[in-house]
Amino acid sequence: MSTPQRSVISDEEKQFFLDDGYLIVRSVLQGEELRRIQQAMQELTDYGAQTVRDDPDYMYGTGPNTGKPVLRRIEYVIDKRDEMKVLLGHPFILRSVEKLIGKDLIPTWDSMVLKMPGEGIIVPWHRDAGTECVGDTPIFNVDFYLDEADEDTCLWVIPGSHKWSAEQVQEWMSAHRDADLNREHFRASGAVPVLMQAGAVLFHNILLLHGSPYNLSDKLRRVVYYEFRPAHVEQELGPHVPEYIPLKQRVLLSCIEKRKQADHIAEEEPYVYNPPAPFTVQWTPGTELPTYRYAHGDYWRK
DSSP, X not given: OOOOOOSSOOHHHHHHHHHHSEEEEOSOSOHHHXXXXXXXXXXXXXXXXXXXXXXXXXXXXXXXXXXXXXXEEEEOHHHHOHHHHHHXXXXXXXXXXXXXXXXXXXXXXXXXXXXXXXXXOOEEEEOOTTGGGOOSSOOEEEEEESSOBOTTTOXXXXXXXXXXXXXXXHXXXXXXXXXXXXXXXXXXXXXXXXXXXXXXXXXXXXXSOEEEOOBOSSOOEEEEEEEEEEHHHHHHHOSXXXXXXXXXXXXXXXXXXXXXXXXXXXXXXXXXXXXXXTOOOOOOTTOOOSOSOOOGGGSBOO
């Protein structure tokens, strides 16, 4: 039985996110939408894992058992599959993002990260990219889990570490630099395992320290990451040039419209994107964009 979809996260959930730097929301993706997204992302997974692709959007690491290249990440998934365009228009997600950062939200990164069975690549402790561009509101990823994540495959986080200074982060990283980053280390470090079910969503601040060990189990874990940033911070600090902002706003508007037209989406109240001046954007519903892939390197501030 499907769980009724809420309109937006609660005030208590918002405060938990602001305090701890992460928030788990259960049963966001359900039924036919979850099934279609899983199928679409499995197609990309199979394509990327079949051979090492000469394509910068497909990224590989060194498998812990065989030493061979193993798929670990796929970039620009919104451009690659219509199901991911429809997902970007999810009204509960967008209203929740707005509640956390404001009406001038823009989507930035869209990727899928993987822990392949038996050879899942380690992700050392880190903060996400672009942390020097954080302004007066949080910047975060919305992580859509397509598979269960247990202690064999899950992300581990240090609650509250998004509030640490750069010096505190460096001190903590130095203390753990030479550790064997296996599951026992992550457990002993004081980190919290983020245990998830398929269809659940994790909001995590890009300043939050997080990582994950090798996956030596027979389980596959796929997570789609959509990052959101406020346009006023992006304009002032980057990391992209200001011209990037209206391009991604039109991507968002197009995806909201595609969700309205999607035949597998149950009746819902669509999200209304109405950013304040000077970030109002002109777009006509039904306009098809030439691309949904605006490569970061093409719009990076020098």
